[in-house]
Amino acid sequence: MCLAVPGRLVEILPDENPTLRRGSVDFAGIRKEICLAFTPEAEVGQYVLVHVGFALSVIGEDEANRVVRLLNQAGDWE
Amino acid sequence: MKFVDEYRDAHGVAELSGEIRALVTRPWKLMEICGGQTHNLLRYGIPELLPPEISLIHGPGCPVCVTAPELIGKAVEIARRPEVIFASFGDMLRVPGPLGSLLAAKAEGADVRIVYSPLDAVNLAHRHPRREVVFFGVGFETTAPATAMAVWQAEREGLANFSLLAAHVLVPPALEAILGSPRRAVDGILAAGHVCAVMGFGEYEGLAARHRTPIVVTGFEPIDLLEGIRLLVAQLEQGRAEVENSYSRAVHRDGNLEAQRMLHEVFTAGPREWRGIGSISDSGLHLRARYQEFDAERRFPLPAVAHAPTDLGCLAGEILQGIRKPRECPLFGQGCTPDAPIGAPMVSSEGACAAYFRYDRRSV
Numbered sequence: 165m166c167l168a169v170p171g172r173l174v175e176i177l178p179d180e181n182p183t184l185r186r187g188s189v190d191f192a193g194i195r196k197e198i199c200l201a202f203t204p205e206a207e208v209g210q211y212v213l214v215h216v217g218f219a220l221s222v223i224g225e226d227e228a229n230r231v232v233r234l235l236n237q238a239g240d241w242e
Numbered sequence: 243m244k245f246v247d248e249y250r251d252a253h254g255v256a257e258l259s260g261e262i263r264a265l266v267t268r269p270w271k272l273m274e275i276c277g278g279q280t281h282n283l284l285r286y287g288i289p290e291l292l293p294p295e296i297s298l299i300h301g302p303g304c305p306v307c308v309t310a311p312e313l314i315g316k317a318v319e320i321a322r323r324p325e326v327i328f329a330s331f332g333d334m335l336r337v338p339g340p341l342g343s344l345l346a347a348k349a350e351g352a353d354v355r356i357v358y359s360p361l362d363a364v365n366l367a368h369r370h371p372r373r374e375v376v377f378f379g380v381g382f383e384t385t386a387p388a389t390a391m392a393v394w395q396a397e398r399e400g401l402a403n404f405s406l407l408a409a410h411v412l413v414p415p416a417l418e419a420i421l422g423s424p425r426r427a428v429d430g431i432l433a434a435g436h437v438c439a440v441m442g443f444g445e446y447e448g449l450a451a452r453h454r455t456p457i458v459v460t461g462f463e464p465i466d467l468l469e470g471i472r473l474l475v476a477q478l479e480q481g482r483a484e485v486e487n488s489y490s491r492a493v494h495r496d497g498n499l500e501a502q503r504m505l506h507e508v509f510t511a512g513p514r515e516w517r518g519i520g521s522i523s524d525s526g527l528h529l530r531a532r533y534q535e536f537d538a539e540r541r542f543p544l545p546a547v548a549h550a551p552t553d554l555g556c557l558a559g560e561i562l563q564g565i566r567k568p569r570e571c572p573l574f575g576q577g578c579t580p581d582a583p584i585g586a587p588m589v590s591s592e593g594a595c596a597a598y599f600r601y602d603r604r605s606v
């Protein structure tokens with residue numbers, strides 16, 4: 165359950181409270197609204213490592229592709 | 243070696259495995275902390291790629307597995323209350339407790355809902371103002387900042403019908419207990435990359451020095467895991483006990499400061515009971531005084547749930563400390579399977595018993 169999954173930040177959603185900054189993150193075609201409170205530095209187009217609805221860190225595209233490949237191989241993460 | 247063909251980088255794997263063989267001169271026992279790593283080690287057949295001197299033992303790194311049966315009992319009691327919507331991560335639903343599992347309570351009519359994020363539970367509370375929404379906060383330092391944010395948000399919005407059943411646990415105190423135990427069975431530690439992405443690894447430096455034990459921050463791919471093992475073996479063979487970061491593409495020494503700030507705003511460390519291990523001081527996250535009105539244990543006072551023998555004969559405690567291996571349990575595969583689990587390490591896909599059952603069927 166501690167797995168964190170990479171996705172690409174495609175949009176930053178407007179919110180009057182910067183502590184609750186949210187963005188739309190694309191996970192191989194599926195978009196989810198993700199809290200960006202812990203990654204204030206994240207910019208549209210970058211990859212973020214997401215866990216239980218929160219972006220935990222900004223990562224490089226290479227790392228994102230490696231993890232996605234591993235997850236596809238495993239295919240059975242719950 | 244049946245999974246070797248699946249590696250894109252089979253060459254890198256063979257090379258690392260060869261380097262480990264060249265380094266090793268004595269038997270070493272290495273422990274990974276993280277259940278996700280346990281799962282991948284077994285899935286990719288990594289134990290078979292290692293020289294016979296190296297044995298891998300599996301630590302307590304599955305928060306589902308270490309949640310005390312008493313707490314599962316409390317969760318079920320709270321969930322059964324008619325006014326309650328009980329929100330939980332899906333992994334927790336099948337874990338057996340003294341009053342049965344949350345899934346069984348749901349089948350009997352309790353309103354138990356699976357959520358993806360703690361913030362989903364806050365949204366449930368908004369949508370159902372006449373109900374009490376209780377979130378079961380389970381997980382290590384990777385997950386706890388998200389729960390902290392949910393509580394912080396509920397406080398800020400004056401959300402009176404939201405509360406938290408707190409079961410979050412911290413890795414370093416558990417490592418302290420395992421490394422300081424007279425029954426200690428480990429020589430070196432693979433630290434979990436995603437926990438360190440949040441907390442950094444400064445805390446591990448004291449542990450490594452005090453217990454003269456090397457600790458390597460490690461990622462999740464087969465190559466990552468083998469590289470972590472290689473670095474540990476090199477340290478052990480050279481008599482070093484340092485913290486090394488082999489997952490620098492996601493982990494920095496200080497971790498994620500924003501997430502840590504939120505964690506410390508809402509929670510403070512206190513004792514917590516670990517399934518099969520017992521109480522470990524300062525290993526659990528408890529709500530600070532300012533947030534205590536959101537504590538489900540205060541909001542729904544419960545009689546202490548007696549520890550009914552739900553897991554008689556289960557060796558979870560010894561498995562979670564790496565003292566024994568799943569297939570040393572007489573119930574493994576005989577009476578205890580993922581479909582009919584007796585103990586928590588067989589329930590969660592990240593539990594050591596489930597990982598062995600799934601990927602290492604030699605002795606079943």
Ligand code: SF4
Pocket residue numbers: 555556557558561568571572573574575578579583584585586587588589595
């Ligand atoms: S096989 Fe089942 S009974 Fe034995 S230790 Fe694992 S979870 Fe417990």
